[in-house]
Amino acid sequence: MSVRMSILAMLAQQPSYGYLLRAEFDRRTGAPKPLNVGQVYKVLETLERDGFVTRSEQTDADGHIFYEASAAGRAEVERWLSTPEQADAPARSDLAVKVAIASTLPGVDIERMLALQRHAAIERLQQLARSVTPDGAGLGPQLAADAIIFEAETEVRWLDHVAERIRAARAAGAPLDVPFDTEPPKRGRPRKA
Known part of the structure; x- marks a missing residue:
């Protein structure tokens, strides 16, 4: 979610295209592992589908297609920035x-x-x-x-x-070794009488 919203937030600042957004994300976050440019374009497609960005009329000399945040996209960025992040359920370490x-x-x-x-x-x-x-x-x-x-x-x-x-x-003298519980766990439904 943070990559998606970060891209949208940068587009709310100014129109841009995929490769430039990738470089800007890496520059702004110091990402130890650069984003995959394919991931950036997939995010752009999703944001466009969801109505948060539109393709701009603007292109550069190399023909790059620029995207810009829509009004809904700017509102979504505002909501994202003003909402505390929810801690995910901890992953198994x-x-x-x-x-x-x-x-x-x-x-x-x-x-x-x-x-x-x-x-x-x-x-x-x-x-x-x-x-x-x-x-x-x-x-x-x-x-x-x-x-x-x-x-x-x-x-x-x-x-x-x-x-x-x-x-x-x-x-405290607590035993650390835990023997196997050889009693098989009960599975399934009990038999009908």
């Missing part, structure tokens, strides 16, 4: 699943696993801090880079939290 399962398996050195993961997360964070924010980048790319760095910092904090929970569980 592969790392969280790995740690949860590993913490219940017998013979797994969970502390070592967490230490290795933390070391890798710190290295990633340091690499991000060096490379994500381009020198002389505008405010938009800096803010997008900050979000990526904060996410990496959150992983390190979470790993520290997990290590502390495991230490506390061990200190």
Whole structure:
């Protein structure tokens, strides 16, 4: 949704064409992974179909077709910018699943696993801090880079939290190994008498 609305917001600022919108999106956000220009044109088709943009009479010397935001498109941008983003249901984290399962398996050195993961997360964070924010980048790319760095910092904090929970569980004598529940789960409808 953010790519779609970002493109519409830029078109509300001024008419443009697909490749230029792609470059402008990347410039404004400092996108570590550039948008696919095909994705941009697909978004433009959808926005046109939905009545949020129209094809402009304007073309450039190379014959690029320009799009511009309609009144409905400008209203949609205003609504988007004035509405708080809703947090999506959290995706299943592969790392969280790995740690949860590993913490219940017998013979797994969970502390070592967490230490290795933390070391890798710190290295990633340091690499991000060096490379994500381009020198002389505008405010938009800096803010997008900050979000990526904060996410990496959150992983390190979470790993520290997990290590502390495991230490506390061990200190309390709580068993970490979880045996299989060999009772098969009940499935389907019960038999009729």
